[in-house]
Amino acid sequence: MNSIDWNHLGCIAIAYLNNIHIIDAISLKILKTLSHQNPNKSPISKLKWSVTNLNSNKNIYPHLASASDEFISIWDINESRIVTELNPNENNQSISNNRVIDMKWLSNAQTINKNNNSNTLLSLYSNSKLIIWNTESVFELLFLLIV
Numbered sequence: 001m002n003s004i005d006w007n008h009l010g011c012i013a014i015a016y017l018n019n020i021h022i023i024d025a026i027s028l029k030i031l032k033t034l035s036h037q038n039p040n041k042s043p044i045s046k047l048k049w050s051v052t053n054l055n056s057n058k059n060i061y062p063h064l065a066s067a068s069d070e071f072i073s074i075w076d077i078n079e080s081r082i083v084t085e086l087n088p089n090e091n092n093q094s095i096s097n098n099r100v101i102d103m104k105w106l107s108n109a110q111t112i113n114k115n116n117n118s119n120t121l122l123s124l125y126s127n128s129k130l131i132i133w134n135t136e137s138v139f140e141l142l143f144l145l146i147v
Contacts, residue, residue: 005064007049013064015044020066022077034080042069046100051107051118063135065121067100072123074135084135088125088143099126106132 003015010025018036023029036044046067061077074084089098106120119136123129132142 002044003047005047005049007062009061011049011061013047013049015047015066017043018068020044020047020064020075022061032077032080034075034077036068036073041071044068046103048103048105048121051105065103065105065135067103067123070098070100070125072100072103072121072133074121084138086121086123086133086135086138088123088129088131088140098129100124101126
């Protein structure tokens with residue numbers, strides 16, 4: 001198991017290699033299995049459920065962010081597909097020592113989209129980068145280099 005995260009709807013996301021299993025926390029049944037289609041991707045190292053409206057429909061899952069090295073994928077769990085890929089590097093070139101250390105969805109009235117998902121993700125990288133992403137426009141809202 002590479003990573004695990006739980007959400008307020010009672011779903012657990014577990015990453016193993018390049019697969020993500022969505023599990024019901026009460027019945028312990030696997031609800032969905034998601035797989036990266038790119039076999040060359042590094043194993044998933046981090047998972048983070050998006051912050052949603054707590055009154056949202058239990059049949060509509062929030063988005064899920066998964067990190068593999070420096071790349072972040074945003075999953076639409078309802079459609080079982082990646083909707084956005086975030087890459088902090090110019091020309092999508094891999095840079096050594098640039099792995100995602102942690103991620104956090106930001107939630108306030110300005111960052112919740114029409115589907116009640118947060119669209120603002122904070123990511124911290126091993127090379128001291130801190131990026132705030134708009135996951136809908138794939139735009140870096142803020143880039144900081146921490147020294």
